[in-house]
Amino acid sequence: MSKGDIRRQQIVDTAMREASNLGLEGITLGVLADKLRLSKSGLFAHFESKEQLQLAVLEEAIQRFIAQVVQPGLAEPRGEPRVVALWEGWQRWILGQGTERGCFFMSLTAEYDDRPGAVREGLVRSQKDWLGALERAAGQAVSEGHFRPDLDLKLFAYEFTGLGMALQYALKLVGDPKAASRARQAFAAMLARSRRVERPARRAASARPRRANPARPPRPNRIG
Amino acid sequence: MSKGDIRRQQIVDTAMREASNLGLEGITLGVLADKLRLSKSGLFAHFESKEQLQLAVLEEAIQRFIAQVVQPGLAEPRGEPRVVALWEGWQRWILGQGTERGCFFMSLTAEYDDRPGAVREGLVRSQKDWLGALERAAGQAVSEGHFRPDLDLKLFAYEFTGLGMALQYALKLVGDPKAASRARQAFAAMLARSRRVERPARRAASARPRRANPARPPRPNRIG
DNA sequence: TGACAAGACGACCGGTCGTGCTATTGTGGC
DNA sequence: GCCACAATAGCACGACCGGTCGTCTTGTCA
Numbered sequence: 001m002s003k004g005d006i007r008r009q010q011i012v013d014t015a016m017r018e019a020s021n022l023g024l025e026g027i028t029l030g031v032l033a034d035k036l037r038l039s040k041s042g043l044f045a046h047f048e049s050k051e052q053l054q055l056a057v058l059e060e061a062i063q064r065f066i067a068q069v070v071q072p073g074l075a076e077p078r079g080e081p082r083v084v085a086l087w088e089g090w091q092r093w094i095l096g097q098g099t100e101r102g103c104f105f106m107s108l109t110a111e112y113d114d115r116p117g118a119v120r121e122g123l124v125r126s127q128k129d130w131l132g133a134l135e136r137a138a139g140q141a142v143s144e145g146h147f148r149p150d151l152d153l154k155l156f157a158y159e160f161t162g163l164g165m166a167l168q169y170a171l172k173l174v175g176d177p178k179a180a181s182r183a184r185q186a187f188a189a190m191l192a193r194s195r196r197v198e199r200p201a202r203r204a205a206s207a208r209p210r211r212a213n214p215a216r217p218p219r220p221n222r223i224g
Numbered sequence: 225m226s227k228g229d230i231r232r233q234q235i236v237d238t239a240m241r242e243a244s245n246l247g248l249e250g251i252t253l254g255v256l257a258d259k260l261r262l263s264k265s266g267l268f269a270h271f272e273s274k275e276q277l278q279l280a281v282l283e284e285a286i287q288r289f290i291a292q293v294v295q296p297g298l299a300e301p302r303g304e305p306r307v308v309a310l311w312e313g314w315q316r317w318i319l320g321q322g323t324e325r326g327c328f329f330m331s332l333t334a335e336y337d338d339r340p341g342a343v344r345e346g347l348v349r350s351q352k353d354w355l356g357a358l359e360r361a362a363g364q365a366v367s368e369g370h371f372r373p374d375l376d377l378k379l380f381a382y383e384f385t386g387l388g389m390a391l392q393y394a395l396k397l398v399g400d401p402k403a404a405s406r407a408r409q410a411f412a413a414m415l416a417r418s419r420r421v422e423r424p425a426r427r428a429a430s431a432r433p434r435r436a437n438p439a440r441p442p443r444p445n446r447i448g
Numbered sequence: 449t450g451a452c453a454a455g456a457c458g459a460c461c462g463g464t465c466g467t468g469c470t471a472t473t474g475t476g477g478c
Numbered sequence: 479g480c481c482a483c484a485a486t487a488g489c490a491c492g493a494c495c496g497g498t499c500g501t502c503t504t505g506t507c508a
Contacts, residue, residue, distance in 0.1 A: 007455080022338075023335070025250075028494085030494070030496090039456065039457050039458070042456040049496085049497085106334060109334070109396075110247075110333070112397075113392075114396070124397060124398060128398055152409070158406050159390065162388075165389040165390060165393060166382050166389060169385060170382060172338070173333050173336075173348060174351055182378065193417065252465075253467090265468085266487060267486090269485070273467085452507090453504100454505080455502105456502085457500100458501090459500095460497105461497080462495105463494100464493105464494085465495080466492100466493090466494105467491085467492095468489105470487100470489085470490105471486100473485080474483100474484085477480105
């Protein structure tokens with residue numbers, strides 16, 4: 001990694017930290033340069049336009065999301081464990097650490113839902129990928145026999161995202177101290193009602209055997 | 225209403241339309257004055273600062289929300305009908321009409337969850353009022369015997385807001401054409417699992433009689 | 449040692465921002 | 479018809495915006 005690449009990475013990092021507070025449009029070349037102890041022109045030499053910088057930040061966020069949320073999910077066996085891991089990863093992502101809390105993409109959603117352009121297109125694509133990953137994980141949980149066969153996959157993904165957004169809302173805006181535990185509760189309930197109904201009315205609880213996880217060709221999707 | 229008041233109202237209206245796209249921080253006195261065919265200074269004379277204009281817009285939005293969502297809810301008898309009416313009102317509010325779709329407060333949430341100031345404080349207060357109104361409505365549904373006695377009211381409000389936010393997300397960002405019907409489905413399911421469990425295992429479905437709605441002193445809360 | 453490129457620099461561009469101050473216009477009450 | 483006052487316009491301000499310019503330093507490699 002050359003010196004220039006390192007610098008560029010530093011810029012993107014700082015810009016992402018800045019953007020998670022003020023939004024991608026709130027980024028300013030001047031204050032960004034100050035934070036990096038760089039002249040504005042010195043900073044700008046690394047990007048051909050501000051929009052390119054914004055796209056670089058978005059791409060970095062997507063990569064982090066994949067590394068911190070999606071890949072830990074895919075590491076779990078397909079079916080309910082993977083669904084749970086995806087939720088836990090997302091919850092970690094939203095709760096964050098210290099001042100860095102909050103989902104980056106949710107902030108962008110409000111910012112770009114009415115602002116056309118390349119940034120919006122990239123954001124929409126990433127969110128469709130994420131929704132697709134959730135649907136796929138839920139579908140696998142159905143075919144593994146963990147979830148009800150009649151589960152509406154898109155509705156599952158819909159409610160899944162709703163719970164996460166409610167978490168961010170309760171956490172960052174209204175400041176509910178029990179936001180995290182409530183999110184956990186709500187997800188557990190959703191999981192419970194998604195499961196295959198236990199046919200034997202009452203019997204000793206025993207783990208159902210899980211089917212092996214056959215190899216499959218990789219999917220082209222970027223997320224999950 | 226004096227001519228000045230009318231002008232001021234026009235300004236706030238236009239500013240709100242502008243802010244629902246670009247956010248309250250995205251409002252600009254210059255473009256606002258152009259849209260109103262007014263000089264920038266002529267417009268500015270109506271407000272002592274931009275923040276005052278933003279607060280006026282927020283207050284206007286709160287009043288509209290109360291008129292379009294909360295009051296239609298309160299017009300319904302307390303209990304499940306009121307909860308349903310609040311949901312339907314909110315759904316209407318989010319779906320909007322034509323280009324004016326989307327919940328104004330949700331956009332502000334992302335904008336101000338990390339930006340301290342008077343606007344944020346007003347927004348937080350309004351959202352706490354709204355959550356309180358939801359909890360109260362759900363609590364009444366419990367005491368009316370419509371909802372389960374062990375229903376977690378705060379969790380109910382939490383999931384309620386989550387469904388609405390997922391609706392806005394699916395509608396405005398990913399552009400799901402079935403967003404509205406999915407929201408309806410998800411809410412119906414939440415309603416069903418919040419209801420008091422039917423004790424007689426199977427019998428002809430018959431409407432439970434509802435208690436009359438006794439008069440109560442008004443509450444100090446601004447929303448609901 | 450010399451050639452070359454990457455990186456950073458400060459100055460500066462045309463614009464727009466929010467916000468004052470002052471002058472002009474319109475308007476309702478007498 | 480005149481006056482007081484509210485509404486608006488004109489103008490300028492300092493700050494900041496994204497972006498460009500030519501220039502200088504600092505490697506790196508032959």
